[in-house]
Amino acid sequence: MQHEWVNILLRIYNFLFFSPPILVFIGIFVSIGAPVKADSTETKFMLRDFKVHDILMKQFPKMDANETIKTAVAVVLGSQSKNFIITKAGIPAGTLNRDPIIMAFTKNGENKFVYNFMDQNLVFPDGNSPLENSF
Secondary structure, rough: HHHHHHHHHHHHHHHHHHHHHHHHHHHHHHHHHHHHHHHHHHHHHHHOOOOOOOOOOOOEEEOOOOOOOHHHHHHOOOOOOEEEEEEEEOOOEEEEEEEHHHHHHHHHOOOOOOOHOOOOOOOOOOOOHHHHHHO
C-alpha cells in the first residue's frame, strides 16, 4: 500500500516538473488570455443598452475636398483636432487626419488638393443598431 502512494506521488512530481514545454506555453496563454476575454465580456455587458447614435460625435471638423494642403496645414495648426471629415458640396466624401496632411505638405508641396490624400473608405453605421454589435 505504501509503495502505491510513493508511485502515485512520483508520477505527479514527474508530470508537474518534467512535462512537455508546450503545456507551460498553454498555461501562460490561458493566464494572459482569460483576463482579456473577461474585460471584453464585461465591456459588452455594460454597453448592451446603448445604440450607435448614443456615442457618435455630433460636431466634428470639416474641410472641403478642393482646399489646398496649405489651407489644411493652417487648419491643423489652428485647432486641436487630428481628424477631419472631407466634404464635396457639403456631402461627406472621405476622412483625413493630421499625419497625412503633414506628410503631403512635406513631400508634395502646398498647392496639391486635399482630395488627393483623403481616405475615401467611409463607414456609415446604422444609428439605431445596438452598440455591442458594432465592434
